[in-house]
Amino acid sequence: MSAAEDQAAVEKVLSGDNSAFEGIARRWQGPLVNLAYRFCRDPSRAEEMAQEAFLRAYRSLSQWRREAAFSTWLFALATNLYRSELRRIPVRTVPLDDVMEPMEQPAIDVGLQAGDRDRAVRRLVFALPRKYREALILFYFHGMDVASTARSLALPVGTVKARLSRGREMLRSKLSQQLMPLQLRKEAR
Amino acid sequence: MRDDDLDRILSSQQEIIPSSGFVDAVMDAVRRESEAPPMPFPWKRALPGLFAACFTLVSVLVAAITPFTRGTPTRALPTGLSALDLILQAWQTIGGNWIALALIVSLASVKLSMRFVSGQVG
Numbered sequence: 001m002s003a004a005e006d007q008a009a010v011e012k013v014l015s016g017d018n019s020a021f022e023g024i025a026r027r028w029q030g031p032l033v034n035l036a037y038r039f040c041r042d043p044s045r046a047e048e049m050a051q052e053a054f055l056r057a058y059r060s061l062s063q064w065r066r067e068a069a070f071s072t073w074l075f076a077l078a079t080n081l082y083r084s085e086l087r088r089i090p091v092r093t094v095p096l097d098d099v100m101e102p103m104e105q106p107a108i109d110v111g112l113q114a115g116d117r118d119r120a121v122r123r124l125v126f127a128l129p130r131k132y133r134e135a136l137i138l139f140y141f142h143g144m145d146v147a148s149t150a151r152s153l154a155l156p157v158g159t160v161k162a163r164l165s166r167g168r169e170m171l172r173s174k175l176s177q178q179l180m181p182l183q184l185r186k187e188a189r
Numbered sequence: 190m191r192d193d194d195l196d197r198i199l200s201s202q203q204e205i206i207p208s209s210g211f212v213d214a215v216m217d218a219v220r221r222e223s224e225a226p227p228m229p230f231p232w233k234r235a236l237p238g239l240f241a242a243c244f245t246l247v248s249v250l251v252a253a254i255t256p257f258t259r260g261t262p263t264r265a266l267p268t269g270l271s272a273l274d275l276i277l278q279a280w281q282t283i284g285g286n287w288i289a290l291a292l293i294v295s296l297a298s299v300k301l302s303m304r305f306v307s308g309q310v311g
Contacts, residue, residue, distance in 0.1 A: 018223050025215045033207040043205050047214075050207070054215045055222060121198045140199045168195055 006070040010061055025054055028071070032078050038137045039082045040091050041126070049085055053078040072151055075142075079152040083134060091126065117175075124174050132167030135160055253283040 005023070012020035032053055036046035057077055064073045125136055135149065139160070142148035150160040254275075280286075 018219055021219050022216050025212045029207045029211055034204055037205050047211055051215050055218050058219050118198045
């Protein structure tokens with residue numbers, strides 16, 4: 001389904017053919033569920049949030065102004081909903097300074113595995129303050145497109161760039177604190 | 190860690206596949222939404238408030254106009270004092286400008302709230 005088909009489906013729904021909304025739901029279910037999953041890291045909650053986003057999109061279809069792409073409007077609406085939802089019932093996160101550093105040596109390989117590092121980075125994203133976490137989540141969801149991130153967050157591009165920069169800086173700082181002991185142990189052997 | 194490494198790690202996030210019944214669940218919700226009868230206006234609950242509001246409005250108007258009409262029921266209006274002047278004086282007496290301002294602020298706040306609730310974007 002292309003952007004033109006999205007628009008045609010929207011027109012049909014607005015003229016009373018609700019079944020046309022199924023095409024929209026089929027096309028965008030993956031992106032909306034995955035965006036929700038990046039916010040909450042819980043597959044079933046992600047589906048619930050995405051379903052609510054579709055329902056809200058259905059109710060608000062008449063408010064879509066055609067100068068913006070349908071996907072832009074849909075992502076902004078979903079982002080707005082997900083952020084509100086997570087403010088209402090937050091994901092259980094640990095403050096950045098309280099993220100525990102690894103206490104035990106790895107049993108078999110003392111070397112720092114790439115997988116461990118990747119997991120540590122993703123865990124740390126969730127320990128960032130909300131405004132940096134949201135900017136980072138959306139930036140990588142949108143394929144590192146700052147403009148799309150800014151549109152989804154309804155923020156100026158400059159603000160988003162500043163948040164991304166600060167978020168990355170906090171991540172790097174905390175990550176180096178976490179990984180340094182492991183690296184030193186590896187070098188000592 | 191360099192930016193490139195962070196970009197690589199955070200770009201390669203795990204993707205999930207929506208469950209097979211997801212679209213059906215969305216369409217069920219959409220059907221329920223479209224078939225639900227419009228919520229009836231709660232007249233029973235609103236009537237006491239409406240009566241009270243009407244009573245208050247009438248009382249305020251009577252209280253505002255009485256000083257201009259008391260004791261001169263049959264006398265003609267003073268020269269040059271038209272009905273419009275009378276209304277303007279009553280308007281000033283009841284603080285009409287403040288009432289109008291309060292109404293505008295209330296309307297703006299309701300509109301703004303509805304805009305937030307509906308998540309109007311794009």
